[in-house]
Amino acid sequence: EIVLTQSPGTLSLSPGERATLSCRASQSVSSSNLAWYQQKPGQAPRLLIYGASSRATGIPDRFSGNGSGTDFTLTISRLEPEDFAVYYCQQYGSSQLTFGGGTKVQIK
Amino acid sequence: EVQLVQSGAEVKKPGESLKISCKGSGYRFTTYWIGWVRQMPGKGLEWMGIIFPGDSDTRYSPSFQGQVTISADKSISTAYVQWSSLKASDTAMYYCVRLQSGVVPAAISDWGQGTLVTVSS
Numbered sequence: 738e739i740v741l742t743q744s745p746g747t748l749s750l751s752p753g754e755r756a757t758l759s760c761r762a763s764q765s766v767s768s769s770n771l772a773w774y775q776q777k778p779g780q781a782p783r784l785l786i787y788g789a790s791s792r793a794t795g796i797p798d799r800f801s802g803n804g805s806g807t808d809f810t811l812t813i814s815r816l817e818p819e820d821f822a823v824y825y826c827q828q829y830g831s832s833q834l835t836f837g838g839g840t841k842v843q844i845k
Numbered sequence: 846e847v848q849l850v851q852s853g854a855e856v857k858k859p860g861e862s863l864k865i866s867c868k869g870s871g872y873r874f875t876t877y878w879i880g881w882v883r884q885m886p887g888k889g890l891e892w893m894g895i896i897f898p899g900d901s902d903t904r905y906s907p908s909f910q911g912q913v914t915i916s917a918d919k920s921i922s923t924a925y926v927q928w929s930s931l932k933a934s935d936t937a938m939y940y941c942v943r944l945q946s947g948v949v950p951a952a953i954s955d956w957g958q959g960t961l962v963t964v965s966s
Contacts, residue, residue, distance in 0.1 A: 772952035
C-alpha cells in the first residue's frame with residue numbers, strides 16, 4: 738500500500754499570500770495518478786486537481802498542482818477567504834486508493 | 846447534474862447490523878465506479894472500497910476487507926455499504942463517492958452529502 742505523507746500539518750497564512758502544500762508518497766505513483774481535494778467544515782470534500790496537474794471543472798486557476806513520482810505539490814497562488822480549509826492528496830495509481838493525512842490552511 | 850443522495854443519520858448499538866444507501870442520478874449508473882469513504886470524528890479520509898455496478902466487480906481496502914460489504918442494485922441506481930455487527934469504532938461520517946471514469950484508475954469526481962453513523966451503547 739502506498740503511504741502519502743502531507744506537510745505541513747497546519748499552514749497559517751493571511752489572505753493574499755501564497756500557499757504551498759506538499760504530498761510525498763512512499764513509492765512512485767504511477768502515471769501521476771494523484772488528486773487533491775478541499776474540505777471545509779461540515780461539508781463533503783470536493784475535487785480540485787487530478788492527474789497531478791489538471792484542474793477539475795469550475796476550479797479557479799489560482800489552484801495549481803504539479804509533481805511526479807513521489808513528490809507532489811498543490812499551490813494556491815493568492816489565498817482568498819474561502820480557501821481556508823483542509824486539503825487532502827490521494828493516489829489512485831494502485832488498486833488501493835489511499836489518502837494523505839491532510840494539511841489545514843488556517844488564517845494567520 | 847450528477848447527484849449522490851445518501852440515506853439519513855443512524856444511531857445504533859454495538860453488535861447491531863446496518864445498511865446505508867446512496868442513490869445516484871444524473872448519469873448512467875452502471876458505467877461508473879461508485880464507492881465509500883470513511884471519516885472518523887475529527888480525522889482524515891479513508892478509502893473503504895468501490896464497486897462497478899455494471900458487473901458488480903468490487904474492490905476493498907485491506908483495512909475494510911471482511912469488515913463491511915459493498916453492494917449495488919443497478920435496477921434502482923443505488924449503492925450500499927453494510928455491517929453485520931457494528932462496533933463503537935465504526936462511529937464516523939460515511940461518504941458515497943463516484944469515480945471520474947468507468948475505467949480505473951480514476952479520481953473521485955463526486956461526493957454524496959455523507960451519512961453519520963453513531964454506534965453507542
